[in-house]
Amino acid sequence: MELKIGVIRGDGIGPEIVAEAVKVLDKVGQVFGHTYTYQELLLGGASIDVHGVPLTDETIADAKSCDAVLMGSIGGDARVSPWYKLEPGKRPEAGLLKIRKALNLFANLRPAVLYDELKGACPLKEELTEGGFDLMIMRELTGGLYFGNRKTEEVNGVLTACDELTYNENEIRRIAVRAFDIARKRRKKVTSVDKANVLDSSRLWRKVVEEVAKDYPDVTLEHMLVDNCAMQLVKNPKQFDVILTENMFGDILSDEASMVTGSIGMLASASLNDTKFGLYEPSGGSAPDIAGKGIANPIATILSAAMMLRFSFDLDKEADAIEDAVSKVLEEGYRTIDIMSEGKTQVGTAKIGDLICERIER
Ligand code: IPM
Numbered sequence: 001m002e003l004k005i006g007v008i009r010g011d012g013i014g015p016e017i018v019a020e021a022v023k024v025l026d027k028v029g030q031v032f033g034h035t036y037t038y039q040e041l042l043l044g045g046a047s048i049d050v051h052g053v054p055l056t057d058e059t060i061a062d063a064k065s066c067d068a069v070l071m072g073s074i075g076g077d078a079r080v081s082p083w084y085k086l087e088p089g090k091r092p093e094a095g096l097l098k099i100r101k102a103l104n105l106f107a108n109l110r111p112a113v114l115y116d117e118l119k120g121a122c123p124l125k126e127e128l129t130e131g132g133f134d135l136m137i138m139r140e141l142t143g144g145l146y147f148g149n150r151k152t153e154e155v156n157g158v159l160t161a162c163d164e165l166t167y168n169e170n171e172i173r174r175i176a177v178r179a180f181d182i183a184r185k186r187r188k189k190v191t192s193v194d195k196a197n198v199l200d201s202s203r204l205w206r207k208v209v210e211e212v213a214k215d216y217p218d219v220t221l222e223h224m225l226v227d228n229c230a231m232q233l234v235k236n237p238k239q240f241d242v243i244l245t246e247n248m249f250g251d252i253l254s255d256e257a258s259m260v261t262g263s264i265g266m267l268a269s270a271s272l273n274d275t276k277f278g279l280y281e282p283s284g285g286s287a288p289d290i291a292g293k294g295i296a297n298p299i300a301t302i303l304s305a306a307m308m309l310r311f312s313f314d315l316d317k318e319a320d321a322i323e324d325a326v327s328k329v330l331e332e333g334y335r336t337i338d339i340m341s342e343g344k345t346q347v348g349t350a351k352i353g354d355l356i357c358e359r360i361e362r
């Protein structure tokens, strides 16, 4: 197969971790007989440095010409980076929001899995995570508060800021359908998270999700308020299968869920539209504090590449080969510093990438 893949290396540790994922993709290509055309795409600070803006229209057009996009991470340290002296709409994060909207990537899948080999890194008490957990956060990604009108103005001499939170029923329905479809292939439970005791947008969310649920009698639906969900994630994460939620709640809960696994450097994610196209990226951020040191964990990015092969190209065997290689490397005791524990072998970014490549087989 000939695959055209967009590559956003981005900022911070982005270039280092993407280099390892590309290395693994190349190895998969050799072993399974695929060829790639990589299209480099500039986003975030890397684009500001070249073009003065975090995303250009040319880059959007280039991304659209690809079958899928692999991304590292964007953004810098807001206390010191010159990117954050720019107006908010020209900062790195604005580029990310813009590309999500331009490519209509409304469905963001963020798995949070407790890996057996990494149980020690989980910050929860063992009795709470006995048997492990495996949940999927489905975050709505192109609506809500992050895309509403916003303004800061003086009202009667008092500085006042306003951000609008809007959802229409179609936006809610399409993400709900995705969540139920995915739950059907998992443990058949959807927890829809909202703040329906306060917000109108949440009451509409609940109503539409209930309508969609009628088409999935085999899937159990429960509703949970977002504050309670934040608590339940640390109290009993095993209760969850698919968590379906709106943009901001999903942003917050997905960071919490990934931290609870103890290994954010291991978690992949996918942002999908209603075609086979997707943007695949690690759940973690750009970690500017460790950028360039060769110690970042590239596994989440490598697993994101596996997710890309599976979701956008239906190359399940190839995706399995990557996931198996990652498991082997962990079983053999190799660790990057973020997941290091006593008695294991600590290696750097490029070395763990090499070890994974060596274990890719048909
Ligand atoms: C994420 C990030 C982004 C978001 C930021 C960088 C705009 O936190 O992907 O979760 O809030 O969506």
Ligand code: MG
Pocket (backbone or CB within 6 Å): 251, 252, 255
């Ligand atoms: Mg976030």
